[in-house]
Amino acid sequence: MAAKAKPVKSKSRVKSAPAKKAPAREKKLKIAIAGFGTVGRSVVKLLLQEANDCFELTHIFNRGVSRKKVDWVPASVRWTDSVNEVISSDIDVFVELAGGVKPAGDWIRKALRAGKSVVTANKQLIAESGPELVDLARESGRRLEYGASVAGGIPAIIGIQEGLAGDRLYKIAGVLNGTCNYILTKMESTGASFESALKEAQDLGFAEADPTADVEGYDARAKLVILTQAGLRARVKSEQIPCWPISAVQAVDFAYARELGCAIRQISLARKETDDGLSVRAFVRPALVPASSLVAHVEGSKNLVMATGQYAGQMVFSGFGAGGDPTAVAVISDLYSIARSGSKPPSNVPEVETPKDVSGEFTAPYYLRFVVKDRPGIIAAVATVLSRYGIGIDAVLQRPGYPHSALPFIITLETCRSAQLGCALQEINRLDFHVEPVLCMPILLD
Numbered sequence: 001m002a003a004k005a006k007p008v009k010s011k012s013r014v015k016s017a018p019a020k021k022a023p024a025r026e027k028k029l030k031i032a033i034a035g036f037g038t039v040g041r042s043v044v045k046l047l048l049q050e051a052n053d054c055f056e057l058t059h060i061f062n063r064g065v066s067r068k069k070v071d072w073v074p075a076s077v078r079w080t081d082s083v084n085e086v087i088s089s090d091i092d093v094f095v096e097l098a099g100g101v102k103p104a105g106d107w108i109r110k111a112l113r114a115g116k117s118v119v120t121a122n123k124q125l126i127a128e129s130g131p132e133l134v135d136l137a138r139e140s141g142r143r144l145e146y147g148a149s150v151a152g153g154i155p156a157i158i159g160i161q162e163g164l165a166g167d168r169l170y171k172i173a174g175v176l177n178g179t180c181n182y183i184l185t186k187m188e189s190t191g192a193s194f195e196s197a198l199k200e201a202q203d204l205g206f207a208e209a210d211p212t213a214d215v216e217g218y219d220a221r222a223k224l225v226i227l228t229q230a231g232l233r234a235r236v237k238s239e240q241i242p243c244w245p246i247s248a249v250q251a252v253d254f255a256y257a258r259e260l261g262c263a264i265r266q267i268s269l270a271r272k273e274t275d276d277g278l279s280v281r282a283f284v285r286p287a288l289v290p291a292s293s294l295v296a297h298v299e300g301s302k303n304l305v306m307a308t309g310q311y312a313g314q315m316v317f318s319g320f321g322a323g324g325d326p327t328a329v330a331v332i333s334d335l336y337s338i339a340r341s342g343s344k345p346p347s348n349v350p351e352v353e354t355p356k357d358v359s360g361e362f363t364a365p366y367y368l369r370f371v372v373k374d375r376p377g378i379i380a381a382v383a384t385v386l387s388r389y390g391i392g393i394d395a396v397l398q399r400p401g402y403p404h405s406a407l408p409f410i411i412t413l414e415t416c417r418s419a420q421l422g423c424a425l426q427e428i429n430r431l432d433f434h435v436e437p438v439l440c441m442p443i444l445l446d
Protein backbone atom coordinates (compact mmCIF):
# COMPACT_ATOMS: atom_id res chain seq x y z
CA MET A 1 0.00 0.00 0.00
CA ALA A 2 1.33 3.39 -0.97
CA ALA A 3 2.15 5.74 1.90
CA LYS A 4 -0.44 8.44 2.30
CA ALA A 5 1.01 11.79 1.35
CA LYS A 6 0.93 14.15 4.31
CA PRO A 7 -0.37 17.63 3.60
CA VAL A 8 2.51 20.12 3.76
CA LYS A 9 1.87 22.73 6.38
CA SER A 10 2.85 26.18 5.35
CA LYS A 11 4.33 28.42 8.05
CA SER A 12 2.32 31.38 6.95
CA ARG A 13 -0.88 31.26 5.05
CA VAL A 14 -0.28 32.80 1.63
CA LYS A 15 -3.28 33.47 -0.50
CA SER A 16 -2.61 32.40 -4.07
CA ALA A 17 -2.41 35.59 -6.11
CA PRO A 18 -4.70 35.84 -9.12
CA ALA A 19 -2.86 35.46 -12.47
CA LYS A 20 -1.46 38.85 -13.47
CA LYS A 21 -3.24 40.41 -16.39
CA ALA A 22 -1.30 42.60 -18.78
CA PRO A 23 -2.34 46.16 -18.01
CA ALA A 24 -4.90 47.24 -20.56
CA ARG A 25 -3.64 50.05 -22.77
CA GLU A 26 -5.35 53.27 -21.94
CA LYS A 27 -6.00 54.03 -25.57
CA LYS A 28 -5.29 52.08 -28.72
CA LEU A 29 -3.63 54.04 -31.51
CA LYS A 30 -6.05 54.61 -34.37
CA ILE A 31 -4.53 53.56 -37.68
CA ALA A 32 -5.46 54.32 -41.29
CA ILE A 33 -3.96 52.39 -44.19
CA ALA A 34 -3.51 54.19 -47.52
CA GLY A 35 -3.01 51.63 -50.30
CA PHE A 36 -4.53 48.15 -50.06
CA GLY A 37 -2.07 46.32 -52.33
CA THR A 38 0.57 43.66 -51.62
CA VAL A 39 2.01 45.34 -48.52
CA GLY A 40 -1.24 47.04 -47.43
CA ARG A 41 -3.14 43.74 -47.29
CA SER A 42 -0.38 42.10 -45.23
CA VAL A 43 -0.25 45.06 -42.83
CA VAL A 44 -4.03 44.92 -42.34
CA LYS A 45 -3.81 41.15 -41.74
CA LEU A 46 -1.07 41.57 -39.10
CA LEU A 47 -2.86 44.52 -37.48
CA LEU A 48 -6.00 42.41 -37.08
CA GLN A 49 -4.32 39.13 -36.12
CA GLU A 50 -1.22 40.06 -34.15
CA ALA A 51 -1.25 43.69 -33.11
CA ASN A 52 -4.84 44.41 -32.08
CA ASP A 53 -3.76 44.83 -28.45
CA CYS A 54 -2.19 48.16 -29.29
CA PHE A 55 -3.83 49.37 -32.48
CA GLU A 56 -7.30 49.92 -33.84
CA LEU A 57 -7.61 49.89 -37.62
CA THR A 58 -10.18 52.53 -38.46
CA HIS A 59 -9.80 53.33 -42.19
CA ILE A 60 -8.62 51.71 -45.42
CA PHE A 61 -8.12 54.18 -48.25
CA ASN A 62 -7.60 53.15 -51.89
CA ARG A 63 -8.71 54.51 -55.24
CA GLY A 64 -11.80 52.67 -56.55
CA VAL A 65 -12.12 51.18 -53.10
CA SER A 66 -15.29 49.13 -53.68
CA ARG A 67 -13.36 46.58 -55.82
CA LYS A 68 -10.82 46.21 -52.98
CA LYS A 69 -13.20 45.26 -50.16
CA VAL A 70 -12.63 41.88 -48.49
CA ASP A 71 -14.87 40.07 -46.02
CA TRP A 72 -12.14 39.33 -43.45
CA VAL A 73 -11.88 42.99 -42.39
CA PRO A 74 -14.35 43.86 -39.56
CA ALA A 75 -17.37 45.96 -40.45
CA SER A 76 -16.15 48.68 -38.04
CA VAL A 77 -13.34 49.59 -40.50
CA ARG A 78 -14.31 52.34 -42.94
CA TRP A 79 -13.34 51.79 -46.60
CA THR A 80 -12.97 55.04 -48.50
CA ASP A 81 -11.53 56.53 -51.65
CA SER A 82 -11.21 59.97 -50.07
CA VAL A 83 -7.80 60.64 -48.54
CA ASN A 84 -9.13 63.90 -47.10
CA GLU A 85 -11.76 62.01 -45.14
CA VAL A 86 -8.99 59.87 -43.61
CA ILE A 87 -6.64 62.74 -42.78
CA SER A 88 -9.38 64.88 -41.25
CA SER A 89 -10.58 62.01 -39.05
CA ASP A 90 -9.28 61.33 -35.50
CA ILE A 91 -6.62 58.79 -36.57
CA ASP A 92 -3.25 58.84 -34.79
CA VAL A 93 -1.12 57.28 -37.55
CA PHE A 94 -1.42 57.50 -41.34
CA VAL A 95 0.27 54.45 -42.92
CA GLU A 96 1.19 55.19 -46.55
CA LEU A 97 1.51 52.02 -48.67
CA ALA A 98 0.47 53.22 -52.12
CA GLY A 99 3.97 53.99 -53.40
CA GLY A 100 5.28 56.56 -55.89
CA VAL A 101 6.40 60.10 -55.26
CA LYS A 102 3.09 61.72 -56.14
CA PRO A 103 0.46 61.94 -54.74
CA ALA A 104 1.82 59.91 -51.80
CA GLY A 105 4.22 62.71 -50.80
CA ASP A 106 1.37 65.24 -50.73
CA TRP A 107 -0.74 62.95 -48.52
CA ILE A 108 2.15 62.52 -46.09
CA ARG A 109 2.78 66.30 -45.86
CA LYS A 110 -0.95 66.88 -45.32
CA ALA A 111 -1.14 64.15 -42.65
CA LEU A 112 1.88 65.53 -40.76
CA ARG A 113 0.51 69.09 -40.89
CA ALA A 114 -2.80 67.72 -39.57
CA GLY A 115 -0.95 66.34 -36.53
CA LYS A 116 -0.83 62.69 -37.57
CA SER A 117 2.28 60.52 -37.30
CA VAL A 118 3.21 58.76 -40.52
CA VAL A 119 4.64 55.32 -41.32
CA THR A 120 5.64 54.60 -44.90
CA ALA A 121 7.35 51.88 -46.97
CA ASN A 122 7.89 54.27 -49.89
CA LYS A 123 11.57 54.13 -50.93
CA GLN A 124 11.26 56.44 -53.94
CA LEU A 125 9.69 59.16 -51.84
CA ILE A 126 12.06 58.82 -48.87
CA ALA A 127 15.09 58.69 -51.19
CA GLU A 128 13.89 61.87 -52.90
CA SER A 129 12.42 63.85 -50.02
CA GLY A 130 13.44 62.05 -46.79
CA PRO A 131 15.25 64.94 -45.03
CA GLU A 132 12.53 67.44 -46.01
CA LEU A 133 9.80 65.15 -44.65
CA VAL A 134 11.78 64.45 -41.46
CA ASP A 135 12.08 68.23 -40.95
CA LEU A 136 8.35 68.66 -41.54
CA ALA A 137 7.59 65.88 -39.03
CA ARG A 138 9.83 67.62 -36.48
CA GLU A 139 8.12 70.99 -37.07
CA SER A 140 4.71 69.30 -36.80
CA GLY A 141 5.75 67.56 -33.56
CA ARG A 142 4.97 64.13 -35.02
CA ARG A 143 6.81 60.94 -35.95
CA LEU A 144 7.76 59.86 -39.46
CA GLU A 145 9.00 56.26 -39.65
CA TYR A 146 10.20 54.53 -42.82
CA GLY A 147 11.83 51.28 -41.66
CA ALA A 148 10.01 49.28 -44.36
CA SER A 149 11.43 51.39 -47.18
CA VAL A 150 14.76 49.53 -47.20
CA ALA A 151 15.24 45.76 -47.23
CA GLY A 152 11.61 44.84 -46.39
CA GLY A 153 11.46 42.88 -43.16
CA ILE A 154 15.13 43.32 -42.23
CA PRO A 155 15.36 45.83 -39.36
CA ALA A 156 18.22 47.66 -41.04
CA ILE A 157 17.06 51.26 -40.53
CA ILE A 158 16.02 50.79 -36.91
CA GLY A 159 19.16 48.69 -36.26
CA ILE A 160 21.41 51.37 -37.71
CA GLN A 161 19.61 54.39 -36.22
CA GLU A 162 19.04 52.96 -32.77
CA GLY A 163 21.20 49.87 -32.29
CA LEU A 164 24.31 51.49 -33.73
CA ALA A 165 23.64 55.08 -32.62
CA GLY A 166 26.69 54.88 -30.36
CA ASP A 167 29.09 54.16 -33.22
CA ARG A 168 30.47 56.44 -35.91
CA LEU A 169 29.50 54.61 -39.10
CA TYR A 170 31.62 55.23 -42.18
CA LYS A 171 30.52 52.53 -44.62
CA ILE A 172 27.20 50.99 -45.63
CA ALA A 173 27.19 48.21 -48.19
CA GLY A 174 25.04 45.32 -49.19
CA VAL A 175 22.80 43.40 -51.49
CA LEU A 176 19.71 45.60 -51.61
CA ASN A 177 17.74 44.24 -54.56
CA GLY A 178 16.23 40.76 -54.26
CA THR A 179 15.38 40.53 -57.97
CA CYS A 180 18.99 41.07 -59.05
CA ASN A 181 20.22 38.69 -56.40
CA TYR A 182 17.75 36.05 -57.55
CA ILE A 183 18.93 36.43 -61.18
CA LEU A 184 22.66 36.43 -60.36
CA THR A 185 22.50 33.47 -57.97
CA LYS A 186 20.37 31.56 -60.51
CA MET A 187 22.99 32.20 -63.22
CA GLU A 188 25.71 31.17 -60.79
CA SER A 189 24.09 27.89 -59.70
CA THR A 190 22.69 26.71 -63.05
CA GLY A 191 24.84 28.38 -65.71
CA ALA A 192 21.66 30.04 -67.07
CA SER A 193 21.89 33.12 -69.29
CA PHE A 194 20.79 36.51 -67.91
CA GLU A 195 17.71 36.44 -70.15
CA SER A 196 16.47 33.03 -68.99
CA ALA A 197 17.17 33.79 -65.30
CA LEU A 198 15.20 37.05 -65.68
CA LYS A 199 12.33 35.22 -67.39
CA GLU A 200 12.21 32.70 -64.54
CA ALA A 201 12.25 35.52 -61.95
CA GLN A 202 9.31 37.14 -63.79
CA ASP A 203 7.38 33.84 -63.99
CA LEU A 204 7.85 33.34 -60.23
CA GLY A 205 6.80 36.92 -59.41
CA PHE A 206 10.27 38.01 -58.20
CA ALA A 207 10.67 40.47 -61.09
CA GLU A 208 8.28 43.03 -62.58
CA ALA A 209 7.12 42.79 -66.21
CA ASP A 210 9.31 45.90 -66.74
CA PRO A 211 12.47 44.99 -64.80
CA THR A 212 14.37 48.22 -65.62
CA ALA A 213 14.39 49.69 -62.10
CA ASP A 214 15.83 46.48 -60.64
CA VAL A 215 18.25 45.46 -63.40
CA GLU A 216 19.68 48.95 -63.97
CA GLY A 217 20.25 49.41 -60.23
CA TYR A 218 17.78 52.29 -59.66
CA ASP A 219 15.78 50.43 -56.98
CA ALA A 220 18.93 49.53 -55.01
CA ARG A 221 20.20 53.10 -55.43
CA ALA A 222 17.05 54.58 -53.82
CA LYS A 223 17.61 52.26 -50.84
CA LEU A 224 21.29 53.19 -50.68
CA VAL A 225 20.34 56.88 -50.56
CA ILE A 226 18.07 56.17 -47.57
CA LEU A 227 20.73 54.08 -45.78
CA THR A 228 23.32 56.81 -46.41
CA GLN A 229 21.00 59.35 -44.78
CA ALA A 230 20.14 57.09 -41.87
CA GLY A 231 23.58 55.60 -41.23
CA LEU A 232 26.19 58.00 -42.57
CA ARG A 233 24.07 61.09 -41.81
CA ALA A 234 24.90 62.33 -45.32
CA ARG A 235 22.35 63.70 -47.74
CA VAL A 236 22.97 62.39 -51.24
CA LYS A 237 20.71 62.48 -54.27
CA SER A 238 19.96 59.38 -56.33
CA GLU A 239 21.32 60.95 -59.52
CA GLN A 240 24.70 61.53 -57.81
CA ILE A 241 25.24 57.77 -57.44
CA PRO A 242 26.39 55.94 -60.58
CA CYS A 243 24.67 52.63 -61.41
CA TRP A 244 25.79 49.82 -63.71
CA PRO A 245 23.26 47.22 -64.97
CA ILE A 246 23.60 43.52 -64.16
CA SER A 247 22.42 42.62 -67.68
CA ALA A 248 26.02 42.77 -69.00
CA VAL A 249 27.06 39.87 -66.74
CA GLN A 250 27.20 36.55 -68.61
CA ALA A 251 27.42 32.90 -67.59
CA VAL A 252 31.14 32.89 -68.50
CA ASP A 253 31.80 35.57 -65.85
CA PHE A 254 30.66 33.20 -63.11
CA ALA A 255 33.09 30.56 -64.38
CA TYR A 256 35.97 33.05 -64.30
CA ALA A 257 34.86 34.46 -60.94
CA ARG A 258 34.89 30.93 -59.51
CA GLU A 259 38.49 30.44 -60.75
CA LEU A 260 39.37 33.62 -58.85
CA GLY A 261 37.69 32.33 -55.66
CA CYS A 262 34.85 34.85 -56.03
CA ALA A 263 31.11 35.22 -56.58
CA ILE A 264 29.31 38.02 -58.46
CA ARG A 265 26.66 40.09 -56.67
CA GLN A 266 24.97 43.45 -57.28
CA ILE A 267 26.66 45.53 -54.60
CA SER A 268 25.43 48.87 -53.31
CA LEU A 269 28.11 50.71 -51.40
CA ALA A 270 28.47 54.13 -49.79
CA ARG A 271 31.59 55.24 -47.98
CA LYS A 272 32.04 58.45 -46.05
CA GLU A 273 35.34 60.32 -45.96
CA THR A 274 35.97 63.26 -43.69
CA ASP A 275 39.67 64.07 -44.36
CA ASP A 276 38.94 67.31 -46.16
CA GLY A 277 35.29 68.07 -45.36
CA LEU A 278 32.54 65.51 -45.85
CA SER A 279 32.59 63.52 -49.08
CA VAL A 280 30.80 60.32 -50.06
CA ARG A 281 31.88 57.65 -52.53
CA ALA A 282 28.97 55.49 -53.66
CA PHE A 283 27.90 53.14 -56.43
CA VAL A 284 25.52 50.34 -57.35
CA ARG A 285 27.13 47.77 -59.64
CA PRO A 286 27.83 44.10 -60.19
CA ALA A 287 31.07 43.26 -58.42
CA LEU A 288 33.25 40.30 -57.52
CA VAL A 289 33.24 39.40 -53.83
CA PRO A 290 35.19 36.60 -52.12
CA ALA A 291 33.26 33.30 -52.31
CA SER A 292 33.82 32.90 -48.57
CA SER A 293 32.26 36.28 -47.68
CA LEU A 294 28.81 36.71 -46.10
CA VAL A 295 27.68 38.69 -49.15
CA ALA A 296 28.44 35.73 -51.43
CA HIS A 297 26.18 33.57 -49.25
CA VAL A 298 23.10 35.73 -49.78
CA GLU A 299 21.02 33.43 -51.95
CA GLY A 300 17.89 33.97 -54.04
CA SER A 301 15.73 36.99 -53.33
CA LYS A 302 17.25 37.72 -49.92
CA ASN A 303 18.98 40.99 -48.96
CA LEU A 304 21.93 41.85 -46.77
CA VAL A 305 22.96 45.16 -45.21
CA MET A 306 26.42 45.69 -43.71
CA ALA A 307 27.20 48.73 -41.58
CA THR A 308 30.80 49.40 -40.63
CA GLY A 309 31.69 51.72 -37.79
CA GLN A 310 34.82 53.09 -36.20
CA TYR A 311 34.24 51.35 -32.87
CA ALA A 312 32.03 48.26 -33.27
CA GLY A 313 33.42 47.18 -36.66
CA GLN A 314 31.14 45.45 -39.13
CA MET A 315 27.50 44.59 -38.35
CA VAL A 316 25.39 42.51 -40.71
CA PHE A 317 21.60 42.37 -41.11
CA SER A 318 20.18 39.75 -43.48
CA GLY A 319 16.87 38.18 -44.47
CA PHE A 320 13.88 38.68 -46.75
CA GLY A 321 14.07 42.16 -48.20
CA ALA A 322 10.69 42.21 -49.95
CA GLY A 323 7.28 40.60 -50.11
CA GLY A 324 4.02 41.54 -48.41
CA ASP A 325 4.48 39.80 -45.06
CA PRO A 326 8.19 40.64 -44.41
CA THR A 327 7.58 44.28 -45.36
CA ALA A 328 4.46 44.37 -43.20
CA VAL A 329 6.56 43.24 -40.22
CA ALA A 330 8.72 46.36 -40.64
CA VAL A 331 5.61 48.56 -40.86
CA ILE A 332 4.10 47.03 -37.71
CA SER A 333 7.47 47.38 -35.91
CA ASP A 334 7.44 51.09 -36.75
CA LEU A 335 3.90 51.33 -35.38
CA TYR A 336 4.99 49.63 -32.13
CA SER A 337 7.88 52.08 -31.90
CA ILE A 338 5.36 54.95 -32.05
CA ALA A 339 3.12 53.18 -29.53
CA ARG A 340 6.05 52.69 -27.12
CA SER A 341 7.84 56.01 -27.44
CA GLY A 342 4.92 58.30 -28.22
CA SER A 343 4.09 60.42 -31.22
CA LYS A 344 6.56 63.24 -30.43
CA PRO A 345 9.60 63.22 -32.75
CA PRO A 346 12.86 62.08 -31.13
CA SER A 347 15.15 64.87 -29.99
CA ASN A 348 18.97 64.93 -30.20
CA VAL A 349 19.03 63.21 -33.58
CA PRO A 350 22.32 64.06 -35.33
CA GLU A 351 21.93 66.41 -38.30
CA VAL A 352 22.10 65.07 -41.84
CA GLU A 353 24.91 66.94 -43.65
CA THR A 354 25.18 67.64 -47.36
CA PRO A 355 28.60 66.41 -48.55
CA LYS A 356 30.77 68.75 -50.61
CA ASP A 357 31.51 65.92 -53.01
CA VAL A 358 29.66 62.74 -54.03
CA SER A 359 31.22 60.45 -56.62
CA GLY A 360 31.49 56.87 -57.78
CA GLU A 361 35.28 57.11 -57.73
CA PHE A 362 36.61 53.96 -56.07
CA THR A 363 40.04 52.42 -55.66
CA ALA A 364 40.09 48.61 -55.99
CA PRO A 365 41.50 45.76 -58.04
CA TYR A 366 39.32 45.25 -61.14
CA TYR A 367 38.08 42.43 -63.37
CA LEU A 368 37.88 43.09 -67.12
CA ARG A 369 36.10 40.64 -69.42
CA PHE A 370 36.67 40.86 -73.15
CA VAL A 371 34.87 39.12 -76.02
CA VAL A 372 37.05 39.51 -79.13
CA LYS A 373 37.59 38.37 -82.70
CA ASP A 374 40.79 36.54 -81.95
CA ARG A 375 44.08 37.52 -83.57
CA PRO A 376 47.68 37.92 -82.36
CA GLY A 377 48.62 41.06 -80.42
CA ILE A 378 45.32 41.69 -78.57
CA ILE A 379 46.73 41.40 -75.04
CA ALA A 380 49.75 43.51 -76.01
CA ALA A 381 47.44 46.26 -77.35
CA VAL A 382 45.36 46.26 -74.14
CA ALA A 383 48.47 46.18 -71.92
CA THR A 384 49.95 49.16 -73.80
CA VAL A 385 46.91 51.34 -73.04
CA LEU A 386 46.74 50.20 -69.42
CA SER A 387 50.42 50.91 -68.83
CA ARG A 388 50.02 54.42 -70.27
CA TYR A 389 47.56 55.07 -67.41
CA GLY A 390 49.89 53.45 -64.86
CA ILE A 391 47.57 50.46 -64.36
CA GLY A 392 49.24 47.10 -63.67
CA ILE A 393 47.95 43.71 -64.87
CA ASP A 394 47.61 41.04 -62.21
CA ALA A 395 46.51 38.00 -64.28
CA VAL A 396 45.19 36.94 -67.70
CA LEU A 397 42.80 33.96 -67.91
CA GLN A 398 41.40 32.30 -71.01
CA ARG A 399 39.16 29.24 -70.84
CA PRO A 400 39.29 26.80 -73.78
CA GLY A 401 36.35 25.80 -75.95
CA TYR A 402 35.12 29.12 -77.36
CA PRO A 403 35.06 30.09 -81.07
CA HIS A 404 37.79 32.46 -82.36
CA SER A 405 35.04 34.70 -83.74
CA ALA A 406 33.80 35.51 -80.21
CA LEU A 407 36.48 34.56 -77.73
CA PRO A 408 36.02 35.56 -74.08
CA PHE A 409 39.03 36.11 -71.83
CA ILE A 410 39.66 38.14 -68.71
CA ILE A 411 42.33 40.38 -67.30
CA THR A 412 42.48 41.18 -63.61
CA LEU A 413 44.11 44.46 -62.62
CA GLU A 414 46.10 45.54 -59.64
CA THR A 415 44.48 48.14 -57.39
CA CYS A 416 43.77 51.32 -59.37
CA ARG A 417 41.47 54.34 -59.34
CA SER A 418 38.18 53.93 -61.21
CA ALA A 419 38.56 57.34 -62.91
CA GLN A 420 41.93 56.34 -64.38
CA LEU A 421 40.54 52.98 -65.44
CA GLY A 422 37.50 54.67 -67.01
CA CYS A 423 39.80 56.73 -69.28
CA ALA A 424 41.84 53.66 -70.20
CA LEU A 425 38.66 51.69 -71.00
CA GLN A 426 37.40 54.42 -73.34
CA GLU A 427 40.57 53.94 -75.38
CA ILE A 428 40.52 50.15 -75.12
CA ASN A 429 36.88 49.98 -76.26
CA ARG A 430 37.89 51.88 -79.43
CA LEU A 431 40.29 49.07 -80.48
CA ASP A 432 38.93 47.12 -83.44
CA PHE A 433 38.86 43.53 -82.16
CA HIS A 434 35.88 43.75 -79.77
CA VAL A 435 32.70 41.75 -80.34
CA GLU A 436 31.08 43.57 -77.40
CA PRO A 437 32.16 46.30 -74.96
CA VAL A 438 34.51 45.30 -72.14
CA LEU A 439 32.74 44.36 -68.89
CA CYS A 440 34.45 45.98 -65.91
CA MET A 441 33.71 44.98 -62.30
CA PRO A 442 35.56 45.88 -59.10
CA ILE A 443 36.89 43.05 -56.95
CA LEU A 444 35.74 43.98 -53.44
CA LEU A 445 37.93 42.26 -50.92
CA ASP A 446 36.54 43.72 -47.66
Ligand SMILES: NC(=O)c1ccc[n+]([C@@H]2O[C@H](COP(=O)([O-])OP(=O)(O)OC[C@H]3O[C@@H](n4cnc5c(N)ncnc54)[C@H](OP(=O)(O)O)[C@@H]3O)[C@@H](O)[C@H]2O)c1
Nearest residue numbers: 035036037038039040062063097098099121122322323327
Ligand atom coordinates in the same frame (compact mmCIF):
# COMPACT_ATOMS: atom_id res chain seq x y z
N1 LIG B 1 6.01 44.78 -52.39
C1 LIG B 1 7.16 44.74 -51.71
O1 LIG B 1 7.79 43.70 -51.56
C2 LIG B 1 7.69 46.00 -51.09
C3 LIG B 1 8.85 45.93 -50.29
C4 LIG B 1 9.35 47.11 -49.67
C5 LIG B 1 8.68 48.30 -49.89
N2 LIG B 1 7.57 48.33 -50.71
C6 LIG B 1 6.93 49.62 -50.90
O2 LIG B 1 5.61 49.54 -50.37
C7 LIG B 1 4.73 50.39 -51.11
C8 LIG B 1 3.54 49.55 -51.61
O3 LIG B 1 4.03 48.52 -52.44
P1 LIG B 1 3.08 47.33 -52.93
O4 LIG B 1 3.99 46.30 -53.48
O5 LIG B 1 2.12 46.96 -51.88
O6 LIG B 1 2.33 48.05 -54.13
P2 LIG B 1 0.94 47.62 -54.81
O7 LIG B 1 0.72 46.17 -54.65
O8 LIG B 1 0.96 48.20 -56.17
O9 LIG B 1 -0.16 48.37 -53.92
C9 LIG B 1 -0.37 49.75 -53.95
C10 LIG B 1 -1.81 50.01 -53.59
O10 LIG B 1 -2.00 51.42 -53.51
C11 LIG B 1 -3.05 51.80 -54.35
N3 LIG B 1 -2.76 53.10 -54.95
C12 LIG B 1 -1.69 53.40 -55.73
N4 LIG B 1 -1.74 54.70 -56.10
C13 LIG B 1 -2.87 55.22 -55.55
C14 LIG B 1 -3.47 56.49 -55.60
N5 LIG B 1 -2.94 57.49 -56.30
N6 LIG B 1 -4.62 56.68 -54.92
C15 LIG B 1 -5.18 55.66 -54.21
N7 LIG B 1 -4.66 54.42 -54.15
C16 LIG B 1 -3.51 54.20 -54.81
C17 LIG B 1 -3.13 50.73 -55.43
O11 LIG B 1 -4.42 50.69 -55.99
P3 LIG B 1 -4.70 49.98 -57.41
O12 LIG B 1 -5.12 48.60 -57.08
O13 LIG B 1 -5.78 50.79 -58.01
O14 LIG B 1 -3.45 50.04 -58.24
C18 LIG B 1 -2.78 49.49 -54.64
O15 LIG B 1 -3.91 48.93 -54.02
C19 LIG B 1 5.59 50.99 -52.22
O16 LIG B 1 6.08 52.25 -51.80
C20 LIG B 1 6.75 50.01 -52.35
O17 LIG B 1 7.94 50.61 -52.84
C21 LIG B 1 7.06 47.22 -51.30
